[in-house]
Structures are given as structure tokens and as C-alpha cells.
Amino acid sequence: MTSPSQSPTATPRKRRARGSISAEEILQGAFEITAEESLDGLSMPRLAQKLGVGVTSIYWYFRSKDELLDSMTEQAMVRFYEELHVPDGLPWDEHLRAFFTEFRRVFQEDDLLCDVIIRRTGNFTPIALKAASERIEVVLEALVDAGFSAESALYAYSCLSVYTRGALFIERGYALSGRPTIRPDEAREGLPVLDGLRGRHTLAMTDPDDFEFGVENILRGLRVLLADEQAAGTGGNLSDLPAGALRLR
Amino acid sequence: MTSPSQSPTATPRKRRARGSISAEEILQGAFEITAEESLDGLSMPRLAQKLGVGVTSIYWYFRSKDELLDSMTEQAMVRFYEELHVPDGLPWDEHLRAFFTEFRRVFQEDDLLCDVIIRRTGNFTPIALKAASERIEVVLEALVDAGFSAESALYAYSCLSVYTRGALFIERGYALSGRPTIRPDEAREGLPVLDGLRGRHTLAMTDPDDFEFGVENILRGLRVLLADEQAAGTGGNLSDLPAGALRLR
DNA sequence: ACCTGAACACCGTTCAAGT
DNA sequence: ACCTGAACACCGTTCAAGT
Numbered sequence: 104m105t106s107p108s109q110s111p112t113a114t115p116r117k118r119r120a121r122g123s124i125s126a127e128e129i130l131q132g133a134f135e136i137t138a139e140e141s142l143d144g145l146s147m148p149r150l151a152q153k154l155g156v157g158v159t160s161i162y163w164y165f166r167s168k169d170e171l172l173d174s175m176t177e178q179a180m181v182r183f184y185e186e187l188h189v190p191d192g193l194p195w196d197e198h199l200r201a202f203f204t205e206f207r208r209v210f211q212e213d214d215l216l217c218d219v220i221i222r223r224t225g226n227f228t229p230i231a232l233k234a235a236s237e238r239i240e241v242v243l244e245a246l247v248d249a250g251f252s253a254e255s256a257l258y259a260y261s262c263l264s265v266y267t268r269g270a271l272f273i274e275r276g277y278a279l280s281g282r283p284t285i286r287p288d289e290a291r292e293g294l295p296v297l298d299g300l301r302g303r304h305t306l307a308m309t310d311p312d313d314f315e316f317g318v319e320n321i322l323r324g325l326r327v328l329l330a331d332e333q334a335a336g337t338g339g340n341l342s343d344l345p346a347g348a349l350r351l352r
Numbered sequence: 353m354t355s356p357s358q359s360p361t362a363t364p365r366k367r368r369a370r371g372s373i374s375a376e377e378i379l380q381g382a383f384e385i386t387a388e389e390s391l392d393g394l395s396m397p398r399l400a401q402k403l404g405v406g407v408t409s410i411y412w413y414f415r416s417k418d419e420l421l422d423s424m425t426e427q428a429m430v431r432f433y434e435e436l437h438v439p440d441g442l443p444w445d446e447h448l449r450a451f452f453t454e455f456r457r458v459f460q461e462d463d464l465l466c467d468v469i470i471r472r473t474g475n476f477t478p479i480a481l482k483a484a485s486e487r488i489e490v491v492l493e494a495l496v497d498a499g500f501s502a503e504s505a506l507y508a509y510s511c512l513s514v515y516t517r518g519a520l521f522i523e524r525g526y527a528l529s530g531r532p533t534i535r536p537d538e539a540r541e542g543l544p545v546l547d548g549l550r551g552r553h554t555l556a557m558t559d560p561d562d563f564e565f566g567v568e569n570i571l572r573g574l575r576v577l578l579a580d581e582q583a584a585g586t587g588g589n590l591s592d593l594p595a596g597a598l599r600l601r
Numbered sequence: 602a603c604c605t606g607a608a609c610a611c612c613g614t615t616c617a618a619g620t
Numbered sequence: 621a622c623c624t625g626a627a628c629a630c631c632g633t634t635c636a637a638g639t
Contacts, residue, residue, distance in 0.1 A: 118620080121622050147613060157624045159615085168613065225525030233539040236555065240543040253545050254553065261557035262515070262566040269518020276474030290482045294489040296502050304503065306485065308510035317511040324573035367639080370603050396632060406605045408634085417632065 116155065124156055126164040130174055134215070137175075141279075142218040172219070173228050179219045180234045183209060187238075195249035195329075196322045199259070202242055203267045203318055210271050214278070221271045250333050259325050266317055270309040277307070365404065373405055375413040379423055383464070386424075390528075391467040421468070422477050428468045429483045432458060436487075444498035444578075445571045448508070451491055452516045452567055459520050463527070470520045499582050508574050515566055519558040526556070 132154045136145050147168055151158040165171040186209050189202045210217045227235070239260060246256035277284050284307055291297040297306075307313070381403045385394050396417055400407040414420040435458050438451045459466045476484070488509060495505035526533050533556055540546040546555075556562070 119623065121620085124623085146611085148611080158613090159625075160623050162614075163622060223525075224522055225527075225529040226531065229539060232555070236539040236543055236546055239555075240546050243545040247545055253548050256545065257549055257553055258562065258565040259569075261562050262569055265518040265522065265557050265562075265566060266511070266515045267518075269514040269516075269521060272518060272521045273473050273514065276472075278474075280474040282475065290478060290485040294485055296492040296496055296505065297485055297489050299502050300506055304506055306481070306488075308514050313507065313510050313514075316507040317514060320508075320511055320573035320577065321569060322573070323576050324569035324571070327572050327576065328569065368604065370639085373604085395630085397630080407632090408606075409604050411633075412603060 119156060119160075124154065124160060124164070126174070129154065129161055129164055129171070130178060133171060133175055134178075137218070138215050141214070142222075169226075172223065173226065173231075175219050176223050176226060177228055177231045177234070179216050180231045183216050183220060184234065184238055186213075195246055195251075196326065198242070198245050199263060199322060199325075200318055203263050207267050207271065207314065211274070214275070217271055217275050221268055222275065224268065250329055252332060255328060255332060259321075259328075263318065263321055266321060267314075270314055270317070273307075274309045368405060368409075373403065373409060373413070375423070378403065378410055378413055378420070379427060382420060382424055383427075386464050386467070390463070391471075392528075418475075421472065422475060422480075424468050425472050425475060426477055426480045426483075428465050429480045432465050432469060433483065433487055435462075444495055444500075445575065447491070447494050448512060448571060448574075449567055452512050456516050456520065456563065460523070463524070466520055466524050470517055471524065473517065499578055501581060504577060504581060508577075512567065512570055515570060516563075519563055519566070522556075523558045 129150070132150055133145060136149060136153060147161055148158050151161055154161075161171070165174065187205055189198070189205055193201060210221055242260055243253070243256045246259060247253060251259065284305070288301055290306070291301055378399070381399055382394060385398060385402060396410055397407050400410055403410075410420070414423065436454055438447070438454055442450060459470055491509055492502070492505045495508060496502060500508065533554070537550050539555070540550055553559075
């Protein structure tokens with residue numbers, strides 16, 4: 104009555120044929136469970152049950168749950184870049200804005216991708232890293248074409264990437280905690296500036312207007328940097344001349 | 353031989369007296385375990401064992417592990433701000449730089465604080481939120497004194513905060529994954545810009561020079577914003593005049 | 602009012618088989 | 621070569637007591 108093989112007459116589930124499972128099928132099941140609830144709801148027993156397979160069978164295809172997650176990340180990475188649509192031919196700053204706005208949009212709309220990519224940065228396999236690098240390269244080339252040095256281009260990308268992923272981390276953390284995002288205003292009592300913003304501004308720091316400000320502000324900084332670099336760079340190794348020194352020529 | 357109460361003659365651990373445990377003592381034990389290994393190593397049984405207490409006793413003081421973690425976050429918050437030393441009297445941009453550089457330093461040097469505060473944003477209790485708000489207010493006031501509007505001050509703080517916490521999230525993710533931070537360079541093959549930076553720049557995006565660039569670039573953006581705001585703001589509601597329009601007076 | 606062990610429903614993983 | 625159940629060492633949490 105309590106055991107899985109209930110009474111002796113009930114079928115305890117047939118043994119599956121030799122080639123009847125595959126890594127691909129396991130991965131698909133894992134994605135389905137994660138999509139239905141969350142990554143926390145994904146367990147080896149639940150997955151085995153869903154596939155109609157003994158728990159241990161999964162370990163033939165994936166040495167550990169971690170290895171399974173790594174494969175999910177790789178596969179999700181491909182899916183992510185397929186969904187990331189950024190128009191061509193934009194000026195560099197509009198390009199960055201479009202790229203990171205879209206970057207954020209895709210992850211906001213798909214918690215699964217967020218859990219399996221953003222929250223697993225640091226667990227990227229070489230394959231996942233390669234996929235990311237290829238997409239980053241495209242953005243870097245646009246920046247270099249616009250006049251940034253390769254170094255500055257990567258710094259610029261990194262800054263926006265860390266900012267955007269930071270916002271996603273924080274937002275996902277709120278969602279997973281199950282607590283209300285909008286916080287009680289008591290925390291602002293006796294704090295004149297914060298209290299003055301009551302009603303106009305939450306402390307979430309990741310609302311749409313926060314994100315827009317953040318991206319625009321980083322772009323503002325990059326524009327100044329580019330102007331400085333171009334002013335200094337045309338004559339050779341002049342990067343410590345004051346900005347605009349060459350305009351006198 | 354295998355059971356905790358080994359042979360009948362061995363002491364199975366005495367029953368503790370009525371007032372012999374306290375929430376404070378439990379919290380302290382929880383911090384010790386977390387400091388010795390990591391937050392993942394903290395479990396209710398391990399904690400009970402460390403305290404010489406039945407597992408269930410902890411549940412008298414904390415309704416759940418989550419509630420215990422919430423209390424840890426609150427207490428860590430106080431500790432964090434005690435360790436955060438930012439000099440007084442700096443100009444606003446140097447103030448922000450000092451604040452967030454120090455912010456990052458403290459969390460980098462103390463994984464426990466990082467695990468219990470940064471990685472638990474979204475789980476802040478009203479008490480934790482209050483502590484944070486009070487410290488944020490100080491920074492906001494410095495910005496308002498420098499001429500920023502209250503809105504811009506909070507946006508500015510949020511941008512740097514999200515960026516800094518993003519960097520900490522990512523770095524901690526690398527550390528916890530146990531994988532090497534410096535990645536194989538194969539991912540760069542066939543990618544001219546990234547390949548050209550080989551050896552000079554990893555893809556971690558959170559190295560010290562990355563962070564410095566990110567903060568400086570955000571400050572650059574804020575300087576332009578402040579100049580625009582001051583130019584537009586002196587005459588009243590002129591925020592859509594082009595920057596510098598009032599300088600002609 | 603406080604502390605307790607036994608028990609429940611879960612985990613991830615290993616082992617020694619089966620076919 | 622692939623699939624299996626039993627078993628191990630863990631979890632967080634609840635219950636029905638003890639004192």
C-alpha cells in the first residue's frame with residue numbers, strides 16, 4: 104500500500120529496453136520539470152519518475168546532477184541566443200542599448216533561462232563559454248568599428264554585462280524569495296531624502312526606469328570615453344594628453 | 353556501533369536544562385559553521401550537533417531554517433556596516449568611488465557576509481532593509497548636497513549598487529563552482545577582437561581593472577548628468593533645454 | 602516553558618547485480 | 621552496453637511526548 108510496487112499483482116513498471124533512453128530525452132525531461140515549477144523542483148528521482156525510468160539509469164548518461172545541469176546550461180545558451188534579436192546597422196550606442204535591453208527582456212520573460220544561465224555563470228563549460236564568446240565578439244567588433252580600442256570595447260561590454268546580470272540576479276532573487284517586491288515604507292522614516300521619494304521610487308533598484316537610467320548613464324560615460332580616446336589616439340601614443348589637445352592642429 | 357547512542361553504557365548526551373540554549377547562541381553557532389565551511393555546509397543537524405542540542409530544540413527558537421537565515425542576514429548587516437569605512441568630506445564622485453570600492457572590498461574579504469547578504473538580497477527582512485536604508489540615506493544626502501536631485505541621487509546610487517553587487521554575485525559564483533576562473537583560450541579562436549586581447553584580458557569581467565573601469569565610467573556618466581541638471585535646473589523647469597543653454601546669461 | 606527522539610518524506614549517489 | 625532496486629548518508633520538518 105505504501106511501497107511503490109504496491110501489491111504483488113500490481114505492475115512494478117516494466118524494465119525498459121536497452122536503447123530506450125537517451126541523453127537528449129533526459130535533458131528534455133529536465134527542462135520540462137524546470138519549466139513546470141523551477142530549478143529547485145528538479146531532482147533526480149522526480150526526473151526518473153517523469154521519464155518512467157529507474158533513478159540510477161540517469162547516472163549512465165550523466166555522472167552527476169551537476170553534469171546534467173551543465174548540459175542544460177549549454178543547451179539553454181543556444182536557445183537564448185536564438186531568442187535574442189538585435190537589429191543591425193545601429194550606431195554603437197544604440198546598438199549597446201538595444202543589445203542589453205533585449206538581453207534583459209529575454210531573461211525576464213523566461214525564468215528557466217535565467218536560472219540555468221544567469222544564476223549559473225561561473226559554471227559555464229567550455230562549450231557554453233564558446234557560445235557566449237561568439238556573440239560577444241559581434242558586439243565588440245561594432246565597438247571597434249566605431250573607434251573604441253579593443254581594450255575599451257571589452258571593458259565597455261563587461262560593464263554593461265555585469266550591470267544587466269546584476270539586475271537580473273537581484274530581480275530573480277526577489278521572485279524566488281516569495282516576499283513582496285514593494286517594501287514597507289517604514290524603513291524610510293527619519294530619512295529625509297528617501298522619505299521624499301516615497302511613492303515615486305521603490306528601493307528595488309531594478310525597476311524599468313532604474314534599468315533605463317543605468318544603461319543610459321553607462322552609455323553617457325562611454326561617449327565621453329570615446330571622445331577622449333579619439334582625441335588622444337589619432338596622433339599615436341598620446342593617451343595622457345588632456346582631452347581635446349589635438350583639436351588645435 | 354553505528355547508532356549515535358553506541359553501547360548501552362555510553363552516554364547518549366544529557367538532556368539540557370531549561371534555559372540553557374538561546375536564540376543568540378544558536379545564531380552564533382550558525383555563523384561559526386558557515387565561517388568554517390560555507391553556507392551550504394550549514395544544516396540543522398550539524399548545527400544541533402555543534403551546540404550539543406537535539407535538532408528539534410532549534411525549532412523552538414526559529415520556526416524554520418529560513419527564519420534562522422533571515423536572522424543571520426540581519427545580524428550580518430550590522431557587522432557589515434561596522435566594517436565599511438568611508439572617509440568623510442570627499443567630493444561627491446570621490447565619495448561614491450570610495451564607498452563602492454570599500455563595499456566591494458569588505459564582501460570580497462568575507463565570503464560569509466557575501467553569502468548571507470549579497471546572495472540573499474530579496475530575502476531582507478524589514479529590519480535588514482532599515483539598516484541598509486539608513487546607510488544609503490547618508491550617500492544620497494551627499495549627492496543632493498552636491499546638486500543632484502533626489503531622484504537622480506537614488507538612480508545614481510542604484511546604478512552603482514546593482515553594478516557592484518552584480519560583480520560580487522558573479523565572482524562568488526566562480527568561487528563556489530570550484531572551476532578555474534581563468535578560462536581556456538580556445539573559446540577565442542576565430543574571434544579577432546577577443547583573440548587580440550588574449551593574455552591581457554580574461555572574460556571574467558570582474559577583475560580589479562574591470563571593476564575600476566566600470567565605476568569610473570559610471571562616474572563619468574554621472575558628471576555629465578550633474579552638469580546637465582545644474583544647467584537646466586537653475587531657472588526652474590527647463591530640463592529639456594539643451595545642456596549649457598543657460599550658460600549664456 | 603522548554604527540550605527531546607522517533608519518524609516522515611524527501612535528497613544525491615554508489616553498489617552489486619541483472620539482461 | 622545499458623538498465624535496475626536496494627541501500628547509504630544525508631536533508632528539513634512535524635509529532636507526540638517528556639520534564
